[in-house]
Amino acid sequence: MARVAIVGAGVIGVGWAKLFARGGWAVALADPRPDLEQIVHDDLSGLSVTAYAQAGAAAEGADYVQEAGPERLEFKHRLFAELAAATGDDVVLASSSSSLLPSAIAHGSPAADRILIGHPFNPADLMPLVEVVPGEQTCDAAMDRAMEVYRDLGKTPIRLKREIPGFVGNRLQKVFNDQAIYLVQQGIIAAEDLDDLVKASLGLRWATVGPFEGMNLGGGPAGIRHLMENVGSQMTFDIGAPDSSKMGMVVQEVDAAYGTGEQKYEQGVTARDDKTRKILHALGEDS
Numbered sequence: 001m002a003r004v005a006i007v008g009a010g011v012i013g014v015g016w017a018k019l020f021a022r023g024g025w026a027v028a029l030a031d032p033r034p035d036l037e038q039i040v041h042d043d044l045s046g047l048s049v050t051a052y053a054q055a056g057a058a059a060e061g062a063d064y065v066q067e068a069g070p071e072r073l074e075f076k077h078r079l080f081a082e083l084a085a086a087t088g089d090d091v092v093l094a095s096s097s098s099s100l101l102p103s104a105i106a107h108g109s110p111a112a113d114r115i116l117i118g119h120p121f122n123p124a125d126l127m128p129l130v131e132v133v134p135g136e137q138t139c140d141a142a143m144d145r146a147m148e149v150y151r152d153l154g155k156t157p158i159r160l161k162r163e164i165p166g167f168v169g170n171r172l173q174k175v176f177n178d179q180a181i182y183l184v185q186q187g188i189i190a191a192e193d194l195d196d197l198v199k200a201s202l203g204l205r206w207a208t209v210g211p212f213e214g215m216n217l218g219g220g221p222a223g224i225r226h227l228m229e230n231v232g233s234q235m236t237f238d239i240g241a242p243d244s245s246k247m248g249m250v251v252q253e254v255d256a257a258y259g260t261g262e263q264k265y266e267q268g269v270t271a272r273d274d275k276t277r278k279i280l281h282a283l284g285e286d287s
């Protein structure tokens with residue numbers, strides 16, 4: 001049985017553990033948190049998952065490493081030094097980082113050629129995407145291996161040609177979220193109405209066609225060229241930017257709409273995951 005070391009048992013690490021274990025891997029899950037055994041018992045019951053307090057011990061004998069620890073560069077440096085020392089020369093060390101460049105994580109590491117980003121979207125066990133991002137020194141064999149591992153797990157791995165801060169998914173998300181905040185701050189729309197607007201339009205569209213495919217269809221039989229010359233040519237307005245000093249009113253509005261706390265969080269996650277499973281099923285992508 002192939003063995004994966006998953007380092008960090010937070011929101012993302014537990015998602016990875018479910019995915020790899022269901023995919024037939026023996027999972028070594030490392031986290032110093034005192035409730036790790038409880039997490040394995042409660043959230044990963046019936047799956048082949050063993051708990052470790054030390055990342056290095058979990059990585060001994062691993063065929064693949066998926067790191068999902070805290071998002072701080074100094075921490076990743078320390079952790080990847082431990083992982084590099086504990087693994088063979090051909091073992092990929094993939095970081096789940098949302099924002100740190102793989103070259104920065106690999107800086108000074110003897111294993112720089114096998115360090116890369118395997119960035120999931122939350123929830124990691126359900127969302128198909130994994131962005132696979134090379135650093136300056138990452139070798140092609142490591143990229144090929146990562147693509148193969150994620151594909152075999154049933155994911156949709158997308159290989160970036162080179163690194164850029166935020167990669168692609170989070171850059172797109174940042175533009176979109178900034179504009180959503182700006183529109184609420186400007187008093188154009190309520191936060192909850194904006195969410196309904198997106199679910200009833202762009203969210204549904206983008207689950208079926210991507211932006212470029214959508215633009216091509218939006219232009220009719222003449223495709224994107226017609227869209228650009230017609231509707232696109234009039235979209236020349238300035239879109240503004242959010243005001244960081246006015247975030248309080250946005251937070252208040254979102255809090256009032258959805259609430260916070262353990263119970264609300266659990267309800268929100270369950271509703272989100274149920275709907276995500278149904279959409280994947282309808283699209284035939286829940287294999």
Ligand SMILES: NC(=O)c1ccc[n+]([C@@H]2O[C@H](COP(=O)([O-])OP(=O)(O)OC[C@H]3O[C@@H](n4cnc5c(N)ncnc54)[C@H](O)[C@@H]3O)[C@@H](O)[C@H]2O)c1
Pocket residue numbers: 007008009010011012013030031032033054055067068069070071079096097098099119120121122
């Ligand atoms: N939360 C998201 O939406 C999301 C999405 C995609 C990627 N990511 C990335 O995934 C990574 C983890 O994020 P998260 O949201 O799961 O964070 P989290 O805070 O929920 O979990 C991090 C875990 O790392 C553990 N940890 C601390 N020191 C450790 C050590 N020495 N060895 C092993 N584990 C240790 C912590 O105890 C904690 O359980 C980050 O790099 C983040 O950027 C997060």
